[in-house]
Amino acid sequence: MRYFLLLVACGLLALPTPTAAQAPVDPAELQTTRLSSDRPGSAQTASARYRYWEANPNSLRQVLTKQRADTARLRTLMHLVDVDPVWSTTKPQVEETAELAVLSARLQRPEQRAYRLLASGNRLYQSKAVAAALDTLQAAVSAFDRLGRPVPMLLSALRDLFSELNLLEARGRYFHSKLAYYRQRDATENMAPCHHGLGGYYLGRGDYNQALSHYLQDVALFGTFNRVYSYTQLAGVGGRYAEWGNTERALHYLQQAVAGLRSYRGDLFYAYKTMAEVYLQRQEYPAARRALDQALLPPTGKELYPLVRKKAYTLTLHSAVLLAQGHIAEARPLLQAAQHLVDSLGIPFYSGIGSLELDATWARYYVAQDNMARAETHWLAAYGKAQQSRIKPLRLAYLRELTRFYQQQGQPGPAARYAVSALALADSLDAREGALHVARYEIEQATEAQQARIARLRQTQQQDAARARRQRNILWAVLGGAVLLGGVAAALYYAFRRSERLKQLVTEQKQDLQSQRDQLDTSLTELRVTQAQLIQKEKMASLGELTAGIAHEIQNPLNFVTNFSDVSAELMLELQEAQLAGDGEEVAALAGDVTENLTKIRQHGQRASGIVRGMLEHARPSTGERKPNDLNALCDEYLRLAYYGLRTKDAAFQAELQTDFAPHLPLVNLVGADIGRVLLNLGSNAFYALQERQQLGEAGYQPTLSVRTIQLDRHVEIQVRDNGMGMNEQVQAKIFQPFFTTKPPGEGTGLGLSLSYDIITQGHGGTLTVESKEGHGTEFTITLPV
Known part of the structure; x- marks a missing residue:
């Protein structure tokens, strides 16, 4: 019952239920799917809205090849730009946006400036001028906003450009301002990618609660006009829940996403790739390999991601699964193939598909081969890329891996540095009780749904009570009439039986209402228990406040250890010189100094150890035992x-x-x-x-x-x-x-x-x-x- 309410609240049940696979849109009919006006945001039926935004770009291109008139080509190109992902800036698409800019200017369209900026932004991106492309495409969005024309694909492209340039805070500011602007105008198509952009922003900051709340709102809004994208984003929600530690909820959403994408002929790669990562996290390796095999099957509809990029991700994940199963030799050729694709094609570490953890997988391979030097190189490379991409959860994971690696190698210095850095991030990314993590948006929406149902039940109860009062009034009127008419026995008997039936009906309705009220009380109790668990985990937030202070406190004893170690090394050199000179008195004095320095090193080391023990004592859940x-x-x-x-x-x-x-x-x-x-x-x-x-x-x-x-x-x-x-x-x-x-x-x-x-x-x-x-x-x- 609780999951049903959560799904209703998130708007997921508002998505069309996947039944049978839909037939692809006939290219000859694509022009009829265009909206009643040139602006895709104008009023229309739900079916027409879906047909417009879910149109296959390849089918639109087939239509375009048969058109010669400028007006017809303009309409098809406008439709194509609306539904084709801008971030797939291939050469044909650059040419399409360039032609659209020329046609809109020739026909004196009001969108001519917006399309000119869009074409310019695509050319800049093709020439690797990413920062200039971002500025130009932002100007294009502003131009479309002034015309009131929705551009969800263009806003999605900006999201990826911010990520490519590692502009996390700029991304947050931009999508916050845009979301407020579109909310005032009820621009649903543009609000959806803004929520997705904010989800990525909060994810980069390690705030999974806010991130998932925005991603779920993104899913609900996309579901009102583009079901394929809605289910694709739902797969992303599953991936984020897995990173947060709640793998059960992750699989719940991923299975929904696979069913929906299969029904609407969407690209299943991202959903199956994410599902494989979840199964790998759960150590269910056969299921992970099956999911990876499904990920590379060609889509029946439009393909969202280039095939070579898909291969790089699947090869890397296959290697990770093989390493986890202990098949070391089988993993190497797959890793080499993935590395070749990355090097030759310049595939980025992080994109809309997710993080390509190739260096981390190489590091695990070399650890298994006992080649610690190369393993260290790849771990440091993986952490450096995570730092550049500013993805806090991945940085924390790699910091912990580096800490374990240096501990196993007997190098306490680097291990301590990375451990302190990991503690500094852990306050916002504590997932030790991930199975309890549920986005606040789901809880709020479920509570609102339950309150609405309670209100409906109360209204029904009032209506039933009024009906019962009316029925009782009718009964008394019948009885009064019977008395006035001299007491007709048949009428009295009938009225008596009718009264009994009414009483029984009222009693049954009261019992039914009481049963429903008990069910609601149980549901509300469960929600309060979940809220109490969330509040309990918030107590660990103070750990983050301690981290910086601990780093300051531990630095002093570490400095003392370093200084006394340097002095002792110099004393040992002097002692050797004294031994060679045969100066026994000087040798004894120097040996005493070295012994005193070693004692001080031990004292300051014990002080640092005490600070760490105090930190661990603070992080440990309280037992409630009182002590003086x-x-x-x-x-x-x-x-x-x-x-x-x-x-x-x-x-x-x-x-x-x-x-x-x-x-x-x-x-x-x-x-x-x-x-x-x-x-x-x-x-x-x-x-x-x-x-x-x-x-x-x-x-x-x-x-x-x-x-x-x-x-x-x-x-x-x-x-x-x-x-x-x-x-x-x-x-x-x-x-x-x-x-x-x-x-x-x-x-x-x-x-x-x-x-x-x-x-x-x-x-x-x-x-x-x-x-x-x-x-x-x-x-x-x-x-x-x-």
């Missing part, structure tokens, strides 16, 4: 970690930390990791407020954070005060509510203070209060029983 803790030390440690965390993001930021710790403060029984999360959250919020006020440029302003501990009768009190932006009374009233935040979208979940309030009040029997004055600062006060 030094509250002063906790405050000092976590607030400084919060400060160093912000300093790594903004090195120019400086703040004064003032501490006033009560001497002889007794040890307090508490869960140290939980109180640490609270202090880390309060400190992070305070430094964020200080940074905001500092950016206003007030003269003489000095950012200051003060921490004070006080021993009361049977309580201890912690005061965290800043002189930042402060809050008004309306914000203070909501500050501890779940999901409430004053930060910009993407910078805060709104769960930090809510969880902190629960930890203090429910977990430790204390209080957490706030006092703030807008423009002057904020003070949080924690009281804990001793």
